[in-house]
Amino acid sequence: MQVKRNDGLTSAEALARLEQYGPNTLGETKRVSWAAILARQFTGLLVVILIVAAVIAAALGEVIDAVAIGLVVVLNGILGFVQEWQAENALEALRSMLAQKARVLRDGSEELIDTAEIVPGDVVLLSAGDKVPADLDLLTTVDLRVDESALTGESLPVSKSVGDPEPKLFMGTAVVAGHAEAQVVATGRATAFGEIAELTTSVGEKTTHLQVVLAGLARQMAIAALGLAAVVAGAGLYTGHGLHEMFLMALSLAVAIVLEGLPAVVTITLALGAAAMVRKQALARRLQAVETLGAASVICTDKTGTLTEDKMTATRIWTPGGAYRVTGGGYDPAGHIETEDGQRVRAEDDDELSRLLETAMICNRARIERGETGWTMHGTPTEAALVTLAYKGWCPVPEGEPVVAELPFTSERKRMSVLAAWRGAWILQVKGAPERILERATRYRLDGEERDLTAGERARFTAAYEAIAAEGVRVIALAQAIQPGPTPPVDEQDLTFLGFVGLMDPPRAEVKAAIRAARAAGIRVIMITGDGAATAKAVAGMVGLEIDRVLSGRDVEALSDEELDAALEAKVLFARTAPAHKMRLVRALQAKGQIVAMTGDGVNDAPALKQSDIGVAMGVRGTDVARDAADLVLLDDNFATIVRAVREGRRQFENVRKFVRYLLSSNAGEVVALLVNILIGGPLIFLATQILWMNLITDGVTAVALGLEKATPDTMNRPPRRKNESVIGKAGFAMILAFGSYTGAASLWIFYHFLGAGADEAVARTVAFTAMVFFEKISVFAFRSFHHSCTEIGWFSNRLLILALLAMVGAQLAAVYWAPLQQLLRAAPLGWEHWQMIALFALPLLVVPEAVKMIRRRTNG
Structure with a gap:
């Protein structure tokens, strides 16, 4: 079953194998037949008593009473059947919407398909947050870690690589870090998971309050x-x-x-x-979500993509040698970079700008491409915006794959590093949260040379970052480090600071009205974001959230339970938070008697989504793991949809x-x-x-x-x-x-x-x-x-x-x-x-x- 790794199967091959091996499922949820629903209408205790009464009436010669009771029972049964059959059709439609997706290579290009359509021989692309859709053999990996607890019961993630004695991934497990390419070796009941248990994906089986x-x-x-x-x-x-x-x-x-x-x-x-x-763009995965939503008293919401449009655009660049503006919007690279006095600049014209754009391009897993409907991106919005920025600055595109090692971004590290062969040397390219980059930087570039980073310069850079962030712009810091030796280690210390990129994700137009509606309904809205405090507070002001106090994740860690309870009484915003902080905040609010709705999209959001009374996952950019943990899935990732769902x-x-x-x-x-x-x-x-x-x-x-x-x-x-x-x-x-x-x-x-x-x-x-x-x-x-x-x-x-x-x-x-x-x-x-x-x-x-x-x-x- 050999295939070209870069091309995957052809559509014709995939169709033939789908017919040969069948759909990639472990047994579909059986739909209740119309006959069973009809029969159920006549099995209730009182209905049975009525039937017995009709028989007794007929035996006593009261034919009219017997016929009347019989007709009433039949009519009531028909009415109940019609209602329940309509409900069953509605639930069937919901089940179909819960079908998981996977990224595969077909006909030489990446496609998003239902996991049921995956066949042996397919090449699957995996990244953090994805569920493994079938049993796979690894082809390439970058710092891959997999949660196999669903299969083995082991709670700690397992590192996986091509060089392992058994380089396999198993259906039903979840990728928690890194990314990989893998080839399907078994689907459906032939998988290891299929041999153990049948999975179910039914909606609404749990009895509601x-x-x-x-x-x-x-x-x-x-x-x-x-x-x-x-x-x-x-x-x-x-x-x-x-x-x-x-x-x-x-x-x-x-x-x-x-x-x-x-x-x-x-x-x-x-x-x-x-x-x-x-129809209001909210998919209730469990019926109790519909019921509980009406009682929601607090909505803890993320910022990116929920309150904002999730279309990041680089708007500003700041380097130790100058500041720049960036024109254009979205992922179309038609804009350009210009100085504050309006002079256009290319990477070849400015050494500091050139190195910054190189890092933005290479320390990146996203890509942009032009299709029939315009420019689209693959990857995260932030990384796609950085690729677009590099194109606008005419940064040279790397030939081949210069990256040989990678430390991926996580919510704890808040930075990403790649080791790449570039400019005739091994260069560690780093991007991440400004405070995490600056604390590891010891030098900076100015006028084509590296200089020691003094306390005064560090303060100047920090002030520049805070000034940009105060405008509601997300700020990414970029740095490099030349690594000597033929096989250098990945060392994220002694970095050379290159500059900041300011990215704007504009608020959704309807969010401000939705927050007003939530406030009128007695529902408190709390922003909990991984972004910096200044950026988060600026966006909060744009969408109408009144903020008196901003707490970081580290602040949450330092507060006692009593202090946190007091903080939650204020108009507070939480910035630079990790999943553990979200979990603690949800529990603190619930302890105060609040009914909490929590939004999330990542793997690490799953515990907080499950802990909350109503877990709300993002349907567009959310991970499979987050959606599985949620009660409600937003099909448009829009905060206003949550408020509409509460109304419903x-x-x-x-x-x-x-x-x-x-x-x-x-x-x-x-x-x-x-x-x-x-x-x-x-x-x-x-x-x-x-x-x-x-x-x-x-x-x-x-x-x-x-x-x-x-x-x-x-x-x-x-x-x-x-x-x-x-x-x-x-x-x-x-x-x-x-x-x-x-x-x-x-x-x-x-x-x-x-x-x-x-x-x-x-x-x-x-x-x-x-x-x-x-x-x-x-x-x-x-x-x-x-x-x-x-x-x-x-x-x-x-x-x-x-x-x-x-x-x-x-x-x-x-x-x-x-x-x-x-x-x-x-x-x-x-x-x-x-x-x-x-x-x-x-x-x-x-x-x-x-x-x-x-x-x-x-x-x-």
């Missing part, structure tokens, strides 16, 4: 329902009702009380919400709360009417089939539509909810009690009013039954918002709700006037006097809540 709370509520209601059903059956038998009749009534009452499908409906709502978040999370929680309260208020009205009526010994106000119709048909459809409400205007003007906040709450309980009492009492009054007027019992029951249905449909408007009237949010803003209401009103009219449904529900046709009475009692349900909300809004300003 909201699901747990609602499942507990359902259990409590089930216990109450059984007790209440027993009371109702006993009272009914005592007052002379038949055993069969009270059996069905008690059963129907139990179904009316218990919201047996609520946890599933919540899961469906969150899954569809997760799909909606994708709040909307979803509020909608779940709305339809839970609405359903409970509807059930409460039915329970009040049934209990009072039975206790006073009257004829049955509702039949079993009528209760089933109300709860499993008319209320269910309406509740689903209510769950699709848009966010209210004040969604992002309220403080974050508590993570364990009750779904019902005191205000919700008061609403349930008020609406339940009114609708139950009104239905009873209507029932006995028409009975007293000489109406047939079937007619009086139909009026009360229809009145309860209309009361419940009218009540839904009060539950659309707890703070805003429908006049404010728009009566028709939720079109699906209006359609659902119209459909359910039509269904009830059919129940009253269409003979087949009349027989099933034992309903009777109604006259104008009945409808007038229903309208009279329904009107307060529409007018009073609207008036109360409007008065409260005006009173509270």
